[in-house]
Amino acid sequence: MGNTKIVTIRFKNIISPTDIEAFRGAVVNALKDKDILFHNHNLTDKGFRYSYPLIQYKRINRRAAIFCLEEGTESIGKFFLDSDLTLNLNGKIHQFEVESVKAHKHLIQIWNSNIRYTIRKWLALNQENYEFFDTLESVAEKSAFLENILKANILSFAKGLNIFFEKQVECKITRLSEPRITLYKNVKMTIFDAEFLTNVSIPDYAGLGKGVSVGYGVTVRKKEKENNK
Known part of the structure; x- marks a missing residue:
């Protein structure tokens, strides 16, 4: 069993189900250091990280969200350091705004x-x-x-x-x-x-x-x- 660290970040911005991959791409493009946890691709040897994704991009109540577990809860800070939340989704510029951040631990057993x-x-x-x-x-x-x-x-x-x-x-x-x-x-x-x-x-x-x-x-x-x- 494990007491797993979790951070759920919800944004005020409404996105469609088909925008989720573009949302992930926009977040990754905003990073100076392309941390593999954000996209599960190894950009140096064009391989993949096959483990369970520790940063996941969601649509919760029609709005964009990022769900982080364990090491992902620490890596997500890089996004907020590198970005002013101006994101390019499918060629359109959007100013994202955080609605809530929830950090907690969950006992998985x-x-x-x-x-x-x-x-x-x-x-x-x-x-x-x-x-x-x-x-x-x-x-x-x-x-x-x-x-x-x-x-x-x-x-x-x-x-x-x-x-x-x-x-x-x-x-x-x-x-x-x-x-x-x-x-x-x-x-x-x-x-x-x-x-x-x-x-x-x-x-x-x-x-x-x-x-x-x-x-x-x-x-x-x-x-x-x-x-x-």
Whole structure:
């Protein structure tokens, strides 16, 4: 288990879902030192940082946000030192304004009872396992297949934070949307929205699955009485 440092920065600026990658690019371009945690690319040898992204770009309540974990909570300070928050998104200059900064620690561990979460824009399937998923006929088979993927996503998330569980991770999908198509890295991919139960405590807005650095797989604990407006 681990008491993980988290910083969530929300901006007042409204962005569209398709602007999230441009938002990341604008933040990276504002940096004097192209810290790999901001983009997961090694600019010297054109390689990648394959670990779980510690700086993630989000759209929360229609507004731009940056979600940072562990080392990312320290690196994010470079952005505010290097930038006056004048950012170029898709060729247009925008003056960004911080709405709030929340810093806290979250205990990521296995609990004796399950916790309910929502996950949005979950990139659960790659091309190979989508073809297998498409051959499954029953809802039960498809749910079980996706539950195993979600469990693997949770384990990968924890491993990326150097957290390893001694007990079994439980995961049960309780609601699943119809699949939708999105364009991710210029490839058509299938995404889902879902609700699930797990015995792992996941911090709000952490991403699970592919594309978490640019707003996919955003996971939020579901409140007992949630306002869905």
